[in-house]
Amino acid sequence: MNTRKQQGFSLIEVLIASFIVAFGVLGMAALQLKTLQAAHSAYQRTIASVIAMDVVERLWANIAMNTPLTVTQLQQQSLSHWLQTTNSRQSLPGLGLTLTNTAGTNTYVITVTWTESRLETNNGSSQFVYSLDLYPSS
Template sequence: MWWGAVVLKSSGIRWQHGFTLLEVLIAVLVLSVGVLGLAAMELKGLQSTGVAYQRTLATAAAQDGVERLWAELWSDNTTCPAPADVTAAWYAAWNGILEEMEDSGSDIVADASDPCLYTVTVRWSEGRFSSETDTARLVYRAKLPGGVAP
């Protein structure tokens, strides 16, 4: 099988076989850039998966806070519960799951004009993917009925 190229010279015909060193180096450079791009894309994918997981946990924590308010409303169905009635148990349940949830300012607050309208704010640290001082925040609003008949 013939893999060469014909090179014309003044002295005659010479056969050249294979690649030159420059062609091989350029091919290695192009391949290296491609592999580095794939590695960077894989890292971004892993970071996005981690952030999505943390946000899913934050959503579950916020919903859990609202469900704790519903449970308090069910036990005393005359008035909407005070957020302080459920906050301590809520922190205890979620602080180990979301990093630094209690320390970063997560809270359940009743609206001043409507005590049955609550804002649940969940903050947590995403230290693996950002600087240690950065916290992520999710705000969840819920309205409970103003007392239910037994």
């Protein structure tokens, strides 16, 4: 008597279980995509950090020169160096570099900017700002 009312119940269970599994797989795929985006962003920030450290080394070398370069010349020299990607050197898409010196101090601010196409933050642009004092002022 009750067997007739329960026909098709297993099919509904299978459909609900399939829906739950599909939703879980979709969530895992979204998580994987976000992980890849974050890893790529971290990679680009690492390259930006390397570029900023290269500018710091150029600033230190500039102090030892007989005829030191100006801040603008150092900025142009560093930017042109990192825009050339010969010898498998890595660079950043849409690379921009700004080097500023606070007047009357030894404080320099290095700003590395690039376009971030994988993340939809800040209209696709990212920046890394590094500030340093070359030597203590007396």
